[in-house]
Amino acid sequence: MLALWLMVFSYLARFELTRKILQTFPDQCSFNMFKESGPTKEQMDQASYVYWFLGTGWETKLADPKEQHTEKPNAKIFIRCEGPGGPYLTTCGCVLSAAFTILQDRDALPSTYLLL
Structure with missing residues (x-):
């Protein structure tokens, strides 16, 4: 519909x-x-959100972050993030957290996925 x-x-x-x-x-x-x-205040108070995240990677950590794994990723993780209130502030927080992670761990990211 x-x-x-x-x-x-x-x-x-x-x-x-x-x-x-x-x-x-x-x-x-x-x-x-x-x-x-x-939305009204009551609607905002009743609002909630659920985000699902999927991460792929490797079970073992390399000693040097500049090294690259030779095999394909062999581990997956699913994360469910939920909470009260509208997703407005949470979306901003998720995007900022992802951006900070990329900036802080840039050297540890695989070169094939790095678009910067």
Whole structure:
């Protein structure tokens, strides 16, 4: 049902007249999923999030971080991160943590995955 609504919404957003209607009446056009006023305090208090992370790597650690493993990764880890409140602040924290990890452990990353 949501996919059908998104298809209709994307079609209507292409035209200037219907786009103005969508922007003027977001409540009615989205069946109250989107509101110009944003979520209420009660909705924010009831909100929660769940993030799943998948990591791959090696079971053994090399002595020198500049060395590269010769075999393919042989270990996987799944991490579930959940908490109360909206995911707004948590998303920022996750992105910043990932960025700091990349910056701090840049030498330990495999060269094939390093895009910097």
